Amino acid sequence: MPVIVKLFALLRRYRPDVPRGGTLSLDLGADTTVGEVLKQLGIPDGAPVVAMVNGTVRGPDYTLSDGDQLYLFPPVSGG
Amino acid sequence: MPEIGARLRELAEKHVDARGRKVLLVSIATVDRVAGETGHSRRQVEIAALREQVLPQRYGRNLGTVGYEGQIALLEAKVGIVGIGGLGGWVVEGLARMGVGHLVLIDGDVFQEGNLNRQALCVEGNVGQPKVDAARDRVLVVNGAVQVDAFQVRAGQGEMVELLTGCDVIVDALDALPIRLVLQAVAERLNVPLVHGAIAGFVGQVMTIFPGDPGLRALYGEKAPPEHGIEAQWGNPAATPLMVAAWQIHEVVKLVTGRGEPLRRRMLFLDGEVGVVDVLQV
Numbered sequence: 002m003p004v005i006v007k008l009f010a011l012l013r014r015y016r017p018d019v020p021r022g023g024t025l026s027l028d029l030g031a032d033t034t035v036g037e038v039l040k041q042l043g044i045p046d047g048a049p050v051v052a053m054v055n056g057t058v059r060g061p062d063y064t065l066s067d068g069d070q071l072y073l074f075p076p077v078s079g080g
Numbered sequence: 081m082p083e084i085g086a087r088l089r090e091l092a093e094k095h096v097d098a099r100g101r102k103v104l105l106v107s108i109a110t111v112d113r114v115a116g117e118t119g120h121s122r123r124q125v126e127i128a129a130l131r132e133q134v135l136p137q138r139y140g141r142n143l144g145t146v147g148y149e150g151q152i153a154l155l156e157a158k159v160g161i162v163g164i165g166g167l168g169g170w171v172v173e174g175l176a177r178m179g180v181g182h183l184v185l186i187d188g189d190v191f192q193e194g195n196l197n198r199q200a201l202c203v204e205g206n207v208g209q210p211k212v213d214a215a216r217d218r219v220l221v222v223n224g225a226v227q228v229d230a231f232q233v234r235a236g237q238g239e240m241v242e243l244l245t246g247c248d249v250i251v252d253a254l255d256a257l258p259i260r261l262v263l264q265a266v267a268e269r270l271n272v273p274l275v276h277g278a279i280a281g282f283v284g285q286v287m288t289i290f291p292g293d294p295g296l297r298a299l300y301g302e303k304a305p306p307e308h309g310i311e312a313q314w315g316n317p318a319a320t321p322l323m324v325a326a327w328q329i330h331e332v333v334k335l336v337t338g339r340g341e342p343l344r345r346r347m348l349f350l351d352g353e354v355g356v357v358d359v360l361q362v
Contacts (some may be wrong), residue, residue, distance in 0.1 A: 079311030
C-alpha cells in the first residue's frame with residue numbers, strides 16, 4: 002500500500018534523494034506501523050520526532066492505512 | 081473627550097498624502113502638549129486623535145495596513161508576553177512600535193552571556209540584569225504611550241492566570257515544552273487566543289491557538305513532554321528568533337484589529353536552511 006512521507010528540517014538527511022520540499026512515496030505492507038517506517042528510514046530509536054498522520058499526531062504503534070500522509074518533524078521548543 | 085479632539089485639530093499640521101488626500105498630523109511633542117494641558121495620558125490623547133481622524137505621525141506607516149480603527153484597537157489592546165528571550169525581546173519591540181497600548185511582560189530570568197547572540201534586549205552592559213527590566217526600559221524609549229506591567233517571576237499556572245487576566249491576546253515566547261502546555265491551559269482558562277512560536281537551529285514554527293483548539297496538546301500530548309525539543313542540539317542562531325517573532329507580531333496585530341486570517345489550526349513550519357515553508361493542519 003502506498004503511503005506519502007514528508008521529512009521536515011534535518012530529518013531530510015535520512016532521505017537526501019528527496020528534492021527539497023518534496024515527498025516520498027513508500028510502498029508498505031499492510032499493517033505497517035509508524036515505528037516501522039521510522040526504522041525503515043534509518044531514524045534511530047528514541048530520536049526526537051513528532052509523527053503526524055493526516056494531521057493528527059500518532060505514536061510509533063499506530064498502524065498506517067492505504068494513502069495515509071505521514072509527516073515527520075522535530076519537536077521545536079526554543080525561545 | 082471632544083475638547084481634546086478640537087485642540088488636536090487646532091494644533092495638527094495639514095498634509096496631503098501620496099494619493100492626494102488631506103491628512104491631519106500630530107507629532108509626539110503635540111500629543112504630549114495636549115496630554116499636559118488636559119491631564120490625560122499620551123495613549124489616551126493618541127486614541128482621541130485617531131477618533132478625530134488626526135494621525136499621530138509615528139503611526140503613519142501603520143495606517144495603510146490597519147487603518148484608523150485598527151490603530152485605535154491596537155492602542156486599546158492589552159497583550160501578555162510570556163518569556164522575554166530570543167522571541168519575546170523582538171515581540172516586545174515590534175508590538176511597542178505598532179502601538180499596542182498595554183503590555184504585560186513575564187520572565188523570571190536574568191540575562192546571560194549566552195543570550196547575546198540573538199536576544200534583542202541583551203547587551204554586554206546588562207548581563208546579570210532581569211530581562212523584564214530591560215524590556216520595560218526598551219518600551220519606554222521606543223513608545224512612551226505604551227503602559228508596561230513587568231513581572232520578574234517564574235510563574236506557575238495560578239500566578240499566570242492572575243497576571244494575565246484582562247489580556248486580549250497572549251504570546252507564547254517560552255523556551256520549554258511543559259510550561260508552554262501550562263500557558264495554553266492558562267489562555268484557555270482566560271478565554272483568549274495564544275500565539276505560539278518556537279525555534280531551533282534554522283527552523284521555527286508559529287501557530288495561533290484559540291480556546292478549545294488542540295494546539296500544543298495535539299503536537300506533544302497531554303502527558304509530561306520532554307523539557308526541550310531539538311534546539312538542545314541545534315542551538316538558536318541570531319536570525320531564527322527574528323523570523324518567528326515577526327510572524328508572531330503579525331498574528332497579534334491581526335487578532336487585535338480583526339484583519340487577515342490567523343494561523344488557526346495551521347502551524348507554519350519555517351525551514352530557513354533550505355528555504356521551505358510548510359503549513360501543517362493541526
